[in-house]
Amino acid sequence: MTLSKTFDALVIAGRLVRPKLSHHVPACLGAIPGRRAVHSSHGNDAASSSATVDNVELEHFQRLSSTWWNQNGPLKALHSMNRLRVALVRDGLQPQKSRLPLPLAGISILDVGCGGGVFSEPLARLGADVTGIDALEDNITVATQHAEMDTRISSRLTYERSTVEDLASAKVATFDVVVSSEVIEHVNEQELFVASCCHLVKPGGSIFITTLNKTLVSRILGICVAEEILGIVPSGTHDWSKFLPPEELQVMLEAGGFSPRLIHGLLYNPLTNRWSWRTDTSINYAIHAVKADDSPDGGKL
Numbered sequence: 001m002t003l004s005k006t007f008d009a010l011v012i013a014g015r016l017v018r019p020k021l022s023h024h025v026p027a028c029l030g031a032i033p034g035r036r037a038v039h040s041s042h043g044n045d046a047a048s049s050s051a052t053v054d055n056v057e058l059e060h061f062q063r064l065s066s067t068w069w070n071q072n073g074p075l076k077a078l079h080s081m082n083r084l085r086v087a088l089v090r091d092g093l094q095p096q097k098s099r100l101p102l103p104l105a106g107i108s109i110l111d112v113g114c115g116g117g118v119f120s121e122p123l124a125r126l127g128a129d130v131t132g133i134d135a136l137e138d139n140i141t142v143a144t145q146h147a148e149m150d151t152r153i154s155s156r157l158t159y160e161r162s163t164v165e166d167l168a169s170a171k172v173a174t175f176d177v178v179v180s181s182e183v184i185e186h187v188n189e190q191e192l193f194v195a196s197c198c199h200l201v202k203p204g205g206s207i208f209i210t211t212l213n214k215t216l217v218s219r220i221l222g223i224c225v226a227e228e229i230l231g232i233v234p235s236g237t238h239d240w241s242k243f244l245p246p247e248e249l250q251v252m253l254e255a256g257g258f259s260p261r262l263i264h265g266l267l268y269n270p271l272t273n274r275w276s277w278r279t280d281t282s283i284n285y286a287i288h289a290v291k292a293d294d295s296p297d298g299g300k301l
Helices: 002-019 053-067 076-093 120-125 137-147 163-172 192-199 216-229 246-255
Strands: 108-114 129-134 157-161 175-181 201-212 258-267 274-278 284-291
Touching: 053 137, 076 120, 076 175, 076 258, 076 274, 076 284, 108 120, 120 129, 120 157, 120 163, 129 137, 137 157, 137 246, 157 163, 163 192, 175 192, 192 201, 192 246, 201 258, 246 258, 246 284
Parallel strands: 108 129, 108 175, 129 157, 175 201
Antiparallel strands: 201 284, 258 274, 258 284
């Protein structure tokens, strides 16, 4: 059986047993081991006191901060995802200009939870003016230093240590686009996180989010297989209790004055290190939503 067919079989199996999830799960899907508490944050105290910041997540990504630009390292799946997520933003915003060298020229984009700038940089290469924010100072340092290595894009990239809710209180309806890729499953107060993202977008602007669905199959593949068996991502990266069904994310976006334009499923093949689009959203998915033209601020925070 091919890997693709094996994954499809697991997806189907996950759907079949999903209704029993609250009553019984296999041993390997029991309580997910807790991660170490934060004892020091190396200068991240202000960010770690924010409502959406999870201190345990902060420490986990602190340990990974030096690996952001190692394309064969623990974050290689994020580099591989750029092939799809960059095209998603480009084609969602400027489908008629997709073949131009700078199709996103003149568009302001906020990358929430930018990490080391892995998503921010290719968006800037397409002409966008990109602001990346992250709660970790080390991530901002890595992103800034890497951007300075390429003078063709450095002028279009700005990085700032901040949380999304802090920025939202100061920059209402400032950006044409907000992107947040593989971030919301790592934060506290997810409704506040989404509301803050909505608050930052201009009327008629867009939000793009990628994350993991909360299903049994996402727990099997996203945690048991990806972290504990294959080591595709470092152990302890994900907490299944924070995975978010697309229906719930859609409700949050609608509360912020947005209408979903599309929802796509994604599947990662660890043998080829490639992502592919799929109609099934039971593991990873992406959503593009557009703000109403008559929504001045995306609702109350």
